[in-house]
Amino acid sequence: SSLVRYGITIIGIVLLFLFVIAYFLPYKQVYSGVATIREMKSESPADSVETTVLLKFETKRMNEAEDEQIDLQTPKGSIEGRLMALSSVRDTLERQEA
Numbered sequence: 001s002s003l004v005r006y007g008i009t010i011i012g013i014v015l016l017f018l019f020v021i022a023y024f025l026p027y028k029q030v031y032s033g034v035a036t037i038r039e040m041k042s043e044s045p046a047d048s049v050e051t052t053v054l055l056k057f058e059t060k061r062m063n064e065a066e067d068e069q070i071d072l073q074t075p076k077g078s079i080e081g082r083l084m085a086l087s088s089v090r091d092t093l094e095r096q097e098a
Contacts, residue, residue: 033057035072036095054095055086 036054072079087097 031057032059052097054091054097056093056095 034056036056037051038054040049040051068083070081070083072081090096
């Protein structure tokens with residue numbers, strides 16, 4: 001009787017503690033959409049280039065992005081990079097310059 005009461009109380013406290021911890025843990029945000037690369041200026045073959053990309057997000061829009069990782073999936077492979085800055089201004093096709 002008292003063992004059951006204290007056991008249920010302890011289990012409830014532990015579950016509440018776990019839910020509070022899970023609420024404050026950071027999680028990975030995934031945004032999907034279309035990226036348009038206008039041109040890439042590269043004088044010589046290099047392992048990295050710096051270019052401007054137009055991003056159009058499908059469901060939710062990214063507001064702030066500084067030094068965020070970006071993965072672009074294409075039919076010919078994938079490209080990994082860093083999003084250095086993201087403009088808050090959208091053009092008429094709802095694309096943001098990054």
